[in-house]
Amino acid sequence: MQIEIINGQIIDPANQINEQGSLYIQDEHIVGVLSAPKGFIADTTIDAKGQIVCPGFVDLSTRLREPGQTQKASMYSETQAAARAGFTSLCLPPDTQPVIDTVAVVELIKDKAEKCGYPQVYPVAALTQKLAGSELSALYALKNAGCIAVSQAHYPMQDLLVLRRAMEYAATHDLLLMYCPQESSLSKGGCAHEGAMASRYGLPSIPYAAETIALMQCMELIEQTGCRVHFRGLSCARSVVLITKAKKMGLAVTADVAMHQLHLSDEDMLPYDSAYHVVPPLRSEKDKKGLLAGVRKGTIDAICSDHQPHDVDAKLGAFPETEAGISSLETVLPLMMRLVEQEVLDLSQGLSKLSYEPAKLLGLTAGTLSVGAIADICVFHPRLKWKIQAESWLSQGCNTPFWHKEMPAKVTYTLQAGQIIYQND
Amino acid sequence: MRAIENLQLNQQGKLQHFLSIEGLNKALLTDILDTAESFADMSSQNVKKVPLMRGKTIVNLFFENSTRTRATFELAATRLSADILSMNIATSATSKGESLLDTIHNIEAMQVDMFVVRHSLSGAAHFIAQHVAPHVSVINAGDGQHEHPTQAMLDMFTIRRVKQQFTGLRVAIVGDILHSRVARSQIHALNILGAEEVRVIAPKTLLPADVEQLGVRVYYDMAEGLKDVDVVIMLRLQKERMNSALLPSESEYFKCYGLSEEKLKIAKPDAVVMHPGPINRGVEIASRVADGAQSLILQQVSNGIAVRMAVMSMSMQPQGGQV
Amino acid sequence: MVIEQIDISDLLQTLEQSLQQLITQRQLNNPIVIGIHTGGAWIAEILHQRLAIQEPLALLDISFYRDDFSQIGVHPKVKASRLPLTIEGRDIILIDDVFYTGRTVRAALNEIFDYGRPKQVVLGALIERDGREVPLRPDCIGMAMTLPQGQRVKITGPEPLELDIQNPGERS
Numbered sequence: 001m002q003i004e005i006i007n008g009q010i011i012d013p014a015n016q017i018n019e020q021g022s023l024y025i026q027d028e029h030i031v032g033v034l035s036a037p038k039g040f041i042a043d044t045t046i047d048a049k050g051q052i053v054c055p056g057f058v059d060l061s062t063r064l065r066e067p068g069q070t071q072k073a074s075m076y077s078e079t080q081a082a083a084r085a086g087f088t089s090l091c092l093p094p095d096t097q098p099v100i101d102t103v104a105v106v107e108l109i110k111d112k113a114e115k116c117g118y119p120q121v122y123p124v125a126a127l128t129q130k131l132a133g134s135e136l137s138a139l140y141a142l143k144n145a146g147c148i149a150v151s152q153a154h155y156p157m158q159d160l161l162v163l164r165r166a167m168e169y170a171a172t173h174d175l176l177l178m179y180c181p182q183e184s185s186l187s188k189g190g191c192a193h194e195g196a197m198a199s200r201y202g203l204p205s206i207p208y209a210a211e212t213i214a215l216m217q218c219m220e221l222i223e224q225t226g227c228r229v230h231f232r233g234l235s236c237a238r239s240v241v242l243i244t245k246a247k248k249m250g251l252a253v254t255a256d257v258a259m260h261q262l263h264l265s266d267e268d269m270l271p272y273d274s275a276y277h278v279v280p281p282l283r284s285e286k287d288k289k290g291l292l293a294g295v296r297k298g299t300i301d302a303i304c305s306d307h308q309p310h311d312v313d314a315k316l317g318a319f320p321e322t323e324a325g326i327s328s329l330e331t332v333l334p335l336m337m338r339l340v341e342q343e344v345l346d347l348s349q350g351l352s353k354l355s356y357e358p359a360k361l362l363g364l365t366a367g368t369l370s371v372g373a374i375a376d377i378c379v380f381h382p383r384l385k386w387k388i389q390a391e392s393w394l395s396q397g398c399n400t401p402f403w404h405k406e407m408p409a410k411v412t413y414t415l416q417a418g419q420i421i422y423q424n425d
Numbered sequence: 426m427r428a429i430e431n432l433q434l435n436q437q438g439k440l441q442h443f444l445s446i447e448g449l450n451k452a453l454l455t456d457i458l459d460t461a462e463s464f465a466d467m468s469s470q471n472v473k474k475v476p477l478m479r480g481k482t483i484v485n486l487f488f489e490n491s492t493r494t495r496a497t498f499e500l501a502a503t504r505l506s507a508d509i510l511s512m513n514i515a516t517s518a519t520s521k522g523e524s525l526l527d528t529i530h531n532i533e534a535m536q537v538d539m540f541v542v543r544h545s546l547s548g549a550a551h552f553i554a555q556h557v558a559p560h561v562s563v564i565n566a567g568d569g570q571h572e573h574p575t576q577a578m579l580d581m582f583t584i585r586r587v588k589q590q591f592t593g594l595r596v597a598i599v600g601d602i603l604h605s606r607v608a609r610s611q612i613h614a615l616n617i618l619g620a621e622e623v624r625v626i627a628p629k630t631l632l633p634a635d636v637e638q639l640g641v642r643v644y645y646d647m648a649e650g651l652k653d654v655d656v657v658i659m660l661r662l663q664k665e666r667m668n669s670a671l672l673p674s675e676s677e678y679f680k681c682y683g684l685s686e687e688k689l690k691i692a693k694p695d696a697v698v699m700h701p702g703p704i705n706r707g708v709e710i711a712s713r714v715a716d717g718a719q720s721l722i723l724q725q726v727s728n729g730i731a732v733r734m735a736v737m738s739m740s741m742q743p744q745g746g747q748v
Numbered sequence: 749m750v751i752e753q754i755d756i757s758d759l760l761q762t763l764e765q766s767l768q769q770l771i772t773q774r775q776l777n778n779p780i781v782i783g784i785h786t787g788g789a790w791i792a793e794i795l796h797q798r799l800a801i802q803e804p805l806a807l808l809d810i811s812f813y814r815d816d817f818s819q820i821g822v823h824p825k826v827k828a829s830r831l832p833l834t835i836e837g838r839d840i841i842l843i844d845d846v847f848y849t850g851r852t853v854r855a856a857l858n859e860i861f862d863y864g865r866p867k868q869v870v871l872g873a874l875i876e877r878d879g880r881e882v883p884l885r886p887d888c889i890g891m892a893m894t895l896p897q898g899q900r901v902k903i904t905g906p907e908p909l910e911l912d913i914q915n916p917g918e919r920s
Binding site: 194195 | 447524525526544546547548549551552568569570571572606609633634635636638639
């Protein structure tokens, strides 16, 4: 199958390309950038006039809710939402039911993803069995079965000796540890950032020290254990300072932030509105500014969705008893365009944070439009406005603080390994 | 910071739910106090009932145990000639049971007109008010650590009766501010009604983050904090606080933050002492102070019924929801 | 009829004489005079003195007994009713300024009967106007009048006590 995408603005940050032109695809691969290969005849032509053509996005954390939580969403609905949102690779965190701690679960996930027509779902293995924090999972077998990294999801490690050993074992098999830093005794029972807003509304709170302490505990074990670590989901300015220092010292660490943390602080929360209930919590304006600076300066390598679709009941109740998380895949690109509007980043840098950088830190060959690369491509209209509502939303979870808001940027085509997995013209 | 949207007022600006002192203005709070005055006079009459809420059904929905608050709401409802039903809903961390919304809808199906709710989670009353039928009113009897607005109103009523006005008044709230929904409501009420200064006196472990932003001045030293104070409000110290490393012992707490006769002398000579109750004698307040001439503690209790009558009758919605 | 021509003192005289006759006729024994706030209270005070009533004057605020409470809500400045310790078996002279729909008197009767069972209640009103909505009527009046659609009559006071006609839309 030969596809040509013509007249678009091709932005490929990895190869420093940002110009008008065309892209040529044969079967699964890109065979021509800006100029067609000799004798190329297209079966399908996509006219990308007025649109951006860029690498498909790579998400570091997408909860598809299968296996085990089908009342919230299904792999089918969420991969559809991902395709619509321009994502071509997804990392599935290990806190499924059952947990991703056996090869059988990995095979189940890969099988299901294939059946949904979205094979590029990369399971992340549980660092410890059942995520319980005491016994190691069979990391070697899990890696061979197709796990791209290891993680403890939001189950903080209580025993530092186990963390040290787990990091050493992961390092043995050259596995990346994606670590969500949250110290359990300081954050227990909390649901909001410890600050003026939580004090006013009487919400049990989580001080930012819960994040920075856990971050440092893990960081200090990196040199000792030789483990590669990616810090997943920063929420405070101080974490950015610590990562900056670590990188200066030459430590091989990377970090990401969830897109919503760059747009919302605790001051934006409508009182007791569970749409704003997330973990880590939305922190102060000062923290948000620190995260934005971290993104701008490159301390924060990537931005992800942290997609967590929920059923209606999960968000109905007094704030502290509601479940945390935002259904966020479909707002990532529009919110990126807002950051570009606010001049936090230019468009090329922004798209890089969504595709090339996450692919790079995962060790995935994706996120580029090089000749010979797998054809994972997103074509989108940067200025078209649309309103978030049931008709325009594919995720089964409607839990987002941006519901009914108007957003910029609409994806018109998404290709995964040369297959059109989404189109809307 | 976004102010709490005014779920509490209907389109005409009248009270329809009573969820928090925050979001109400001075005029409305004063109306509540004035209305409570007329009900207070009733208690000394032989006939203590008025037919204001005859035919109305009020449900006391208590998810947290409380004998005193529940009893005063029951009495207040009875004196308004309403039918009252008290329900104690047991909630445990392990057995989730019926969801909050299901509980509300099931009781609503029994044609009730008003809920009085006490819950262990902040924002519970707010949530319930957002989900009840249009003609149903919700009164917050305490939600988590957020607010206990009827308690604050009876405290304001008590202060006004003795001190006549709030202008120029210095009020100190002493104790576990961090866990106190009463304190938060009192701070809002005092500031809205125009008190000169609101102080909080507590160790750092018992103060919420950025508490100054609520409109208070912080004192760690009680001797400093009580100077020139007109009203001293003592908060109850729960025994559990010693177990969570918030305080070393009751005796150390009493030495630093307990109200003894000597410490009371630091405040103004005509200062009054208040306590939302129940009191822990010898822990936050000396017996002789609690029973002394400057104590308004028992008056607070008797004022509770009139204030709750005022709040309930003012929040009651017009017949059939039509205005 | 022109309002300027009506003298309140004439009305008071007529009412007083009428009540005096009724007291004798019905053999009211040591009656209690109860005035309904606010206008009725002023009239009751004057009559209490003129009829040389022994029992202290009693006052009633019917705000909590109004039947339109649920539409208009609680009025914060309600004065407490001052009623004697016992109503049981007593003769009552209930006084209001203007008897119109009858609802005020119904509310006042409800309140009095909540306090106890009187032997009898007689009703005196300075003015009785058309527009009755419940089957009650005063036993003694100062004068009767008919008013055109929308006009209301009020007594203002206490010093000086005056009659005031309000046209539709006017409020005081």
